Amino acid sequence: xxxxxxxxxSAVKRRTYWIDEIRKLSGNFADDFDRLEKELEQEIKGDGxxxxxxxxxxxxxxxxxxxxxxxxxxxYSKYTDALLSLSYKALGIKSxxxxxxxxxxxVEAFAKNYSFVADAKSFRLxxxxxxxxxxxxxxxxxxxxxxxxxxxVCPIHQLPNTSSQIYQQATDRNVCLxxxxxxxxxxxxxxxxxxxxxxxxxxxxxxxxxxxxSSKKDAVGYWLAVNRTILEFSKKIENLWYEEKIxxxxxxxxxxxxxxxxxxxxxxKIMRMSHQDAIKELIKVHKIESKIKTINAISDNGLxxxx
Numbered sequence: 001x002x003x004x005x006x007x008x009x010s011a012v013k014r015r016t017y018w019i020d021e022i023r024k025l026s027g028n029f030a031d032d033f034d035r036l037e038k039e040l041e042q043e044i045k046g047d048g049x050x051x052x053x054x055x056x057x058x059x060x061x062x063x064x065x066x067x068x069x070x071x072x073x074x075x076y077s078k079y080t081d082a083l084l085s086l087s088y089k090a091l092g093i094k095s096x097x098x099x100x101x102x103x104x105x106x107v108e109a110f111a112k113n114y115s116f117v118a119d120a121k122s123f124r125l126x127x128x129x130x131x132x133x134x135x136x137x138x139x140x141x142x143x144x145x146x147x148x149x150x151x152x153v154c155p156i157h158q159l160p161n162t163s164s165q166i167y168q169q170a171t172d173r174n175v176c177l178x179x180x181x182x183x184x185x186x187x188x189x190x191x192x193x194x195x196x197x198x199x200x201x202x203x204x205x206x207x208x209x210x211x212x213x214s215s216k217k218d219a220v221g222y223w224l225a226v227n228r229t230i231l232e233f234s235k236k237i238e239n240l241w242y243e244e245k246i247x248x249x250x251x252x253x254x255x256x257x258x259x260x261x262x263x264x265x266x267x268x269k270i271m272r273m274s275h276q277d278a279i280k281e282l283i284k285v286h287k288i289e290s291k292i293k294t295i296n297a298i299s300d301n302g303l304x305x306x307x
Contacts (some may be wrong), residue, residue, distance in 0.1 A: 001056055004087075004293060006243050006244075006246045006247040006250055007054075007057055007058070007247055007250045007251060007254060007300065009052070011054035011058060012058070012254055014054050014055070015058045015059075015132055015151070015258075016292075017064065018055075018079070019063045022036065022075050022076055022079055022279055023065075023066070025075060025089055026070070026071035026072040026074070026075045026210075027073065028048050031042060032071075032075050032194070032254055033075065033078045033082075033097075033099070036078065036082065036098065037082045037274075039145055040079070040083070040086060041084050041086065044086055048306045049187055049191060050087055051056060051082070051172065051191075052087060052090055052187060053184045053188065055186055056083060056087065056180045056182055056183055056184040056187070057180065057181070057248075057250075058152065058243075058251055058254060058255065059079070059080050059083055059120075059122065059180060060080075060121075060123070060155025060156070060179075060251075060255075061122060061123065061124065061125050061182050061255045061258075061259070062076055062122050063076070063124060063153060063259075063262070064124060064125070064126060064258075064262045064263060064291070065261045065262050070197055070247075077122065078097070078106075080120035080121075080122050081097045081107055081119070081120050082097055082229045083120065084097075084106075084107045084118050084119075084120045084153055085097045085107050085109075086106070087183055087186075088109045088118075090184065090190065090195075091118075091187065091190050091198045091199055091200075091210055092111075092195035092196065093109050093110065093147045093199060093203065094109065094110040094111075094197075094201060095107060095108065095109040095110070095210065099189060099236070101102050103143070104120060104143055104145075105116070105117035105140060105144075105150065107119065107120070108147075109140045109213055109261040110201070111199050111202070112199070113124050113203075114148060114149065114203050114206070115148070115149070116144075116147055116148070116149035116150055116151055116206065117140065117143055117145070117147055117149075117150045118150070118151040118152070118153065119136060119150075119153070120153050121134070121135060121136075121150050121152060121153065121154040121155070121158075122155065122161065122275065123158050123182075124259075125256065125259045125294070125295045125298055126259065126290075126292075126294045126295055127288045127294070128265075128289035128294055132165045132166050132169065133178070133298070135152055135154065135166050137152060137166055137169040137173060137177070138169055140152055140173075141173035141175055141301065146273070148174075148176070148178075149176065149206040150174070150175045150177065151168075151175070151176040151177075151178050152175060152176070152177055153178045153182060153183055154156075154177065154178070154179055154180070155179065155180060156180065156248050156265045156301070156303055156304070157178040157248070157251075157252050157299070157300065159177070159179065159301065159303060159304055160219055160220055161219050161301035162204070162218075162219055162220075163217045163219065163222075164217055164219060165217055165220055167217050167219055167221075167222045168216060168217045169210060170209065170222065171212045171213070171216070171222070172208055172212075174191065174283065175209070175305045176205060176206055176209050176225060176226075178226075179182065179203045179248075180182065181243075181244050181247065181248040181251075182226070182230070183281070184244060184247070185230070185237070185240055185241065186198050186201065186202060186245075188240050188244070189201065189234070189236065189237060189240055189262070190209075190292045192236050192240065193234060195283075197234070200233075201229075201230065201233045201234075204229050204233060205226060205229055205230065207228060208225050208229040209226075210235075211225065212225045219303070219306075222304050222307055223278070223306040224306050224307070227303075227304070227306055227307045228237050228307060231307055239281065240302070242260060244304065245304040245305070248304055249300045252298060252299065252300060253254070256295055256296070256297075256298060259291075259295050260292060260295055260296075263288050263291055266288055267288050270288075272282050
C-alpha cells in the first residue's frame, strides 16, 4: 500500500523560491529583514496556515548553496526567527522579532496568561559536530528577562537522540527544547480544535519541562515527557501526530536531495575547469566528498516515536 505524501511538491517549490529570494534580498541587513518579514506575512495571509506549515517543515536546514558567514546566511537565520513569530501569531499569541542581535533572544511572545522568549536554530546538513553552545540553552535562560519561559526551536533530525548535556541544561534552566515538527503539529491542532486550546497546550509543554528530572542528560526521558504531554492533551492529536511523523521523515529526504544536488553541481563545475583553476579548487572537492558523506549519514532519529 502506498502512503500518501504529506509534503507536496508545492512546498518544495516554495522552499526553492525563498532560498533564491533570501539570496536576492541580502545586502543591507536591517532593510532586508523588513522586506523579508513583510513578504512572508503577505504570503501567509494569501496562502493561509498551510504555507506556514510548509515553511516550518523544511526551514531547519541552512542551504548548502549559501557561503559561510555571508549576508544570505545571516538573513536566513532571521527568516527562521520570522517564521517562529508568525507561527505564534497564527496560534493567537502576540509576537515580535527583535532586531538587535547581541545579548537578547530573537523572538518575544505574549499569550493571554503567559509570556516567553524564543530562538530559532538551523544547521547545514553537512555540519558534523554540534556542541551544546550551538543550541544556546544556557544563554536563553539569561535572556528571559523576567519572563517565565523560554523556547529553542530546532530541526528534529539535528537533535541528539541519546544522551546530551543540552537536555540537562534545558531541564535545569527551565528552557523548552522544541522542534519545527512539534510546532507544525501545534499549528495543525489549532486549526482542528482552536487557537485557545493550542495556547493551553503550549503552556502545558512549558510547565512539563519543570517536572523532568534535571539530573539526567537523557534524550528519551526528555522527549517522553514532552511527547506524552502533547499526545495526552486531546484525542484529536493522535492522527495529526502520525502525519507529522511521516512529514518529518519526508523532510529529511527533501533536505538531503537539495544539498546533494547542489554539491553534485559544484563538483561538476570544478571538473570542467581548466587544469590550473582545478588545482586551486582541489581542496574544495575533498570538502565536497566529506560533506556528501555527512549528509548521507543523516537519518530519522526517532524522536517522534518516543511516546
